[in-house]
Amino acid sequence: MRRFWDGLAGVALVLWIGGMWAIGYVAAPVLFANLDDKQLAGMLAGKLFALMAWIAIAAASYLLIYRVVRDGGAALKTFFFWAVALMLALTLAGHFGIQPIMQSLKDQAMPHAVMQSVFADRFARWHGVSSILYLIQSALGLLLIWRSGLAR
Template sequence: MKDRIALMLAAFWWGSLTTIGFLVVPMLFARLGNPAVAGNVAGQLFAAQTWVALGCGLVLLLYFRSRADDRSTDSERVAVILIVTALLLALLQQYAVAPHILARENLRLWHSLGSGMYLGQWVCAGALLWRMGRLRN
């Protein structure tokens, strides 16, 4: 039962990243017409996504911790590395990059860096989901 809940949590994390980053935010900029308003709403969505990432990531870390014993597999260790990497990217994006974007400092650089971090988090969450789909004991 715990395995299925953890898998669904990983799917929720990856799905929320996908929906916000690749559907909702581009639609905001296409439909609202005012980039400042769209950017403000997008920033709020990305901040909320950071909390989703923290919640999902921490619960998944607890799940893998509960599975840890002398026979931990390499796949489980890689899963933990993917979770920690994604969490670090989410936190860095929110607390190191986003303030520069909000202050409109060197927007091209900071926006590119934030987009890269979001994409990295998306890749880590997707790889985690893929691996968890294969982890069946």
């Protein structure tokens, strides 16, 4: 039975990190490069990022519980545990903190696109903060994959 839980942990990690990279660095840029309607591209990218946030929350929760059950208190002394915990915290901050602020700015800009409104500067700042948090998560995720041996 342990092989199943070990395998599920590997799948959760790959789904989470692979999804982050695929959406953040492939799908979203393709949307913006190929759709003339940037508002539509942003809406679609936002939906993909929201889906990834829920996948991240589920995967991180499983991975943290799995490691504590498997390793006991020793799990709290590992890079893996704290990297996953930090990535989860950044996901929660982005999804439940930053994204609602950005959505509020979009809503206030209506009927215009937020980037053609008086809220453009504030939206760009929050988008920048969100992008930096995503970059940190992506780098930590890559490091987790590398160190877990899944990249070999």
